[in-house]
Amino acid sequence: MKVIICEDAAQVGAVAGAKVAQVCRRVGPGVAIGVATGSSPLETYADLAARVADGRLDLSRAYAFALDEYVGLPQGHPESYAEVVRRTVTEPLKMDPARVHAPNGFAPDLAIAGAKYEGLIKAAGGIDIQILGVGSNGHIGFNEPMSSLASRTHKVRLTPRTRADNARFFEGVDQVPEYALTQGLGTILDAQEAIMVVQGKGKAEAVAAFIEGPVSARMPASVLQLHKDVTIVLDEDAASLLEFTDYYRHTYNCRESMAQFEEN
Ligand code: GLP
Numbered sequence: 001m002k003v004i005i006c007e008d009a010a011q012v013g014a015v016a017g018a019k020v021a022q023v024c025r026r027v028g029p030g031v032a033i034g035v036a037t038g039s040s041p042l043e044t045y046a047d048l049a050a051r052v053a054d055g056r057l058d059l060s061r062a063y064a065f066a067l068d069e070y071v072g073l074p075q076g077h078p079e080s081y082a083e084v085v086r087r088t089v090t091e092p093l094k095m096d097p098a099r100v101h102a103p104n105g106f107a108p109d110l111a112i113a114g115a116k117y118e119g120l121i122k123a124a125g126g127i128d129i130q131i132l133g134v135g136s137n138g139h140i141g142f143n144e145p146m147s148s149l150a151s152r153t154h155k156v157r158l159t160p161r162t163r164a165d166n167a168r169f170f171e172g173v174d175q176v177p178e179y180a181l182t183q184g185l186g187t188i189l190d191a192q193e194a195i196m197v198v199q200g201k202g203k204a205e206a207v208a209a210f211i212e213g214p215v216s217a218r219m220p221a222s223v224l225q226l227h228k229d230v231t232i233v234l235d236e237d238a239a240s241l242l243e244f245t246d247y248y249r250h251t252y253n254c255r256e257s258m259a260q261f262e263e264n
Contacts, residue, residue: 001211001224001225001227001230001231001232002230002231002232002251002252002257003211003232003234003239003242003244003248003252004231004232004233004234004248004252004253004254004257005234005235005236005239005245005248005249005252005254006233006234006235006236006254007235007236007254008235008236009043009199009200009235010043011235011254012043012044012197012198012199012233012234012235013041013042013043013044013046013047013197014043014047014258015233015254015257015258015261016041016043016044016047016131016195016197016231016233017043017044017046017047017048017050017051018047018258018261018262019129019195019231019233019257019261020033020044020048020129020131020195021048021051021056021057021261021262022261022262022264023128023129023192023193024057024059024062024129025264026264027128029058029060029061029062030061030062030063030124030125031059031062031063031128031129032062032063032064032065032121032124032125032126032127032128033059033062033063033064033065033127033128033129033130033131034064034065034066034067034127034129034130034131034132034183034188034191034194035064035065035066035067035085035089035090035131036066036067036131036132036133036141037066037067037068037081037084037085037088037133038133039133040133040134040197040198040199041131041132041133041197042088043197044131044197045088045089045092045093046092048093049092049093052092052093052094059093059094059095060094060095060096061096061099062095062099063099063100063101063124064085064089064090064093064095064099064100064101065101065102065117065120065121065124065127065183066081066082066085066100066101066102066103067081067130067132067140067141067142067182067183067188068081068102068103068141068142068180068181068182068183069081069082069102069103069104069105069106069180069181069182070105070177070179070180071105071106071110071155071177071178071179071180071181072105072177072178072179073105073106073177074106075106079169079170080105081102081105082102085100085102086100101117101120101121103117103153103181103182103183104116104117104181105180105181110154110155110181111154111155113153113181114152114153114154114155114181115152115153117153117181117183118152118153118187121187121190126190126191126192127190127191127192128191128192128193129191129192129193129194129195130188130191130193130194130195131194131195131196131197132188132194132195132196132197132221132224133196133197133198134196134198134203134206134207134210134221135161135162135165135206136161136165136202136203136205136206137159137161137162137206138206138209138210138218138219138220138221138222139162139220139221140185140188140196140220140221140223140224141182141183141184141185141188142156142158142162142180142182143156143182143184143185143188143220144156144157144158144159144162144220145159145217145218145219145220146217146218147184147185147217147220148184148185148186148217149185149186149215149217149220149223149226150184150185150186151184151185151186151187152183152184152186152187153181153182153183153184153187154181154182154184155179155180155181156179156180156181156182157178157179158176158177158178158179158180163176163178185220185223188223188224189223189224189226189227191227192229193229193230193231194224194227194229194230194231195230195231195232195233196221196224196230196231196232196233197233198232198233198234198235198238199234199235199237199238200235200237200238201237201238201240203238204237204238204239204240204241205241206219206221207232207234207238207239207241207242208241208242208243209222210222210224210225211225211232211242212242212243212244
């Protein structure tokens with residue numbers, strides 16, 4: 001994994017935006033972008049939105065695939081991930097709503113909905129770059145600890161910790177759905193490239209464990225160690241418990257990486 005340590009959250013967003021834009025240029029108009037919800041990638045989306053606004057980037061024919069969706073919310077609920085993605089990602093990026101997809105957590109049969117979602121991703125030629133955040137317990141998408149490392153899009157039961165982390169978006173923890181439909185870890189591993197953005201001390205333990213610890217279902221994000229092309233962009237706080245920081249700073253310098261992403 002390429003681990004880039006940046007000064008602050010704004011720099012994390014700028015580096016990640018540059019990386020995603022590079023992939024978009026390379027793949028062309030039909031690029032398929034995997035998008036994560038949560039606060040972590042907001043600066044990345046802001047960076048991309050600025051590129052779209054001033055004409056450096058055109059995503060009008062690109063595809064977006066959300067990582068996950070709650071189960072049990074009414075369709076159109078403002079905190080459903082379909083709505084969050086529309087509001088925070090695909091509208092600011094001026095993407096075509098017809099090319100924006102999320103797992104259908106509202107479907108009566110979630111197994112069928114999961115299989116359909118896998119089919120939609122396949123039909124778009126697979127995901128070219130997957131944008132990721134990480135939960136404080138090491139989840140990616142909604143793959144909670146002890147999820148299968150080979151899983152495909154499936155229904156999960158959220159842990160009390162995840163529901164507590166996400167209670168800030170609802171009126172209370174009781175309002176946070178108990179279940180979700182998420183891309184599996186196997187689905188995420190199929191993306192051509194992945195980029196994870198992480199900020200803040202609250203994630204430092206999970207970051208140290210999944211980057212430098214063993215690959216284990218205990219820490220779902222550690223499965224990324226098995227991916228051939230992953231970039232992890234961290235601010236100083238998120239990186240604060242890593243051991244090999246000298247190596248990362250020397251090998252994947254933040255400013256040099258950004259310049260390289262902007263070049264080609
Ligand atoms: C959420 C989402 C993840 C996200 C993570 C971290 O529950 N399912 O896709 O990466 O938790 O969220 P945040 O970036 O807000 O800390």
